[in-house]
Amino acid sequence: MSTSAQDPKSSESITPVRWGVLGASNFALKVSLPSMWRGPLTQLAALASRDIGKARAAAESLGIPKAYGSYDELLDDPEIEAVYIPLPNHLHVKWSARAARAGKHVLCEKPIALSAKDAAALVDVQHETGKRIAEAFMVRYHPQWQQARDWVRSGRIGELVSVQAAFSYFNRDATNIRNREQVGGGALYDIGCYAVNTSRLLFGREPVRAMVLVERDPEFGTDRLTSGLLDYGGAHLTFTCSTQAVAYQRVNALGTKGRIEIEIPFNAPADRPCKIFLDDGSTLNCSSAKVTSFPVVDQYHLQSEAFSRAIRTGSPIENSIEVAVGNMRVIDALFRSAESRRWEKI
Structure with a gap:
C-alpha cells in the first residue's frame, strides 16, 4: 500500500x-x-x-x-x-x-x-x-446515477414527473438478519430504501406525503413485499421491493419529453460496463432509446x-448524515402508512 x-x-x-x-x-x-x-x-x-x-x-x-x-x-x-x-x-x-x-x-x-x-x-x-x-x-457515487441526475437537471427529458423502481430477491433463510424483524430486517429497510434515496436524488427535493401496501411474512414478521407511493408535489415515485420474489431491479424516470432507464441501478457490477438508456419516446418498442455505456467501475471503491x-x-459528502435523516423520515412515514392505511405526511 x-x-x-x-x-x-x-x-x-x-x-x-x-x-x-x-x-x-x-x-x-x-x-x-x-x-x-x-x-x-x-x-x-x-x-x-x-x-x-x-x-x-x-x-x-x-x-x-x-x-x-x-x-x-x-x-x-x-x-x-x-x-x-x-x-x-x-x-x-x-x-x-x-x-x-x-x-x-x-x-x-x-x-x-x-x-x-x-x-x-x-x-x-x-x-x-x-x-x-x-x-x-x-449508488450515489456510480457515474450512471450522476449522469441520470445531470440529464434530469439539464432538462434532457423535460420535467421529471415520475420515477418507477423495482428491487427484489428471494431469501427465506430464517437465520439471515434480513429476515429478523427485531434487528431491522425486511424489504423496506434493506432494499426499498434505495428507491427512496435515488428518487430524492433525481427530483432534487423532498416528498411531502407517502402511502404504502405491505405484505408481512407470517413466520418472520418482516415486510416481504412492499409497494409504495411518494408524492413529490405534482410528481411521483412508485416502487415495489420484495425479499421473496425473483431477483430483479430496474429504474425508469419519466419526463414530459423523454425517459431514462437504468438497467442495473443498485447492484451495479464491478466487473463489466453498465449502461443506461435515454429515450425520446418516439417509438413504443424502445428502439428510439440511445444507450450510454460506462467503463468498469466499482461503486464501493468510489x-x-x-x-x-x-x-x-x-x-462535500454525497450522502451525508443530514441526507440520511431525510431518507428515514420517508421510511418512517411509509411504515406509519402501513398501519394507518392512508396517506401520511413526511
Missing part, C-alpha cells in the same frame, strides 16, 4: 486514511471490503469482531494488519482515523455514535438508523465531535475513496 495518492481534482498528494472495520459480515468480506482495499486513499488498518478468531481469520484473508476481539478495542486504537460499520441494522446508531466520540469519522451501512429520530441524534453527535458521519449509499478524500480535504 502506497503512502500517498494523487487527488484527481488537484495536483496535491493526499495521505491515505487509516480505516478500521467493525464486524466481519459476509457482505463486508465478499463485497465492500475488497473494493475498499483497492483504493489508494483508503488503507484498511484494523478489523474487529466479538470473536477474536473470526477477526483474525477475516483480517488475514484481506491482508488487514490488525485484528481485535472487541469493537471498543479497535475504537481505542489511536492510529485509526475512520471506521466502516457493516453491523446489523439495529446496531448502527450505537456504534456510529461511539466511533465518532472515540475520535473517528464514520461510514455506516444503510439504513444508518431505524427511525428519523435516531438518525437525527447522529447529526447532534457529528456537531458534538466534529467528525464526519455518512450513510453508505454507494464511495470509500470519496469519503477518504472528504476527510483530508473537507470536500
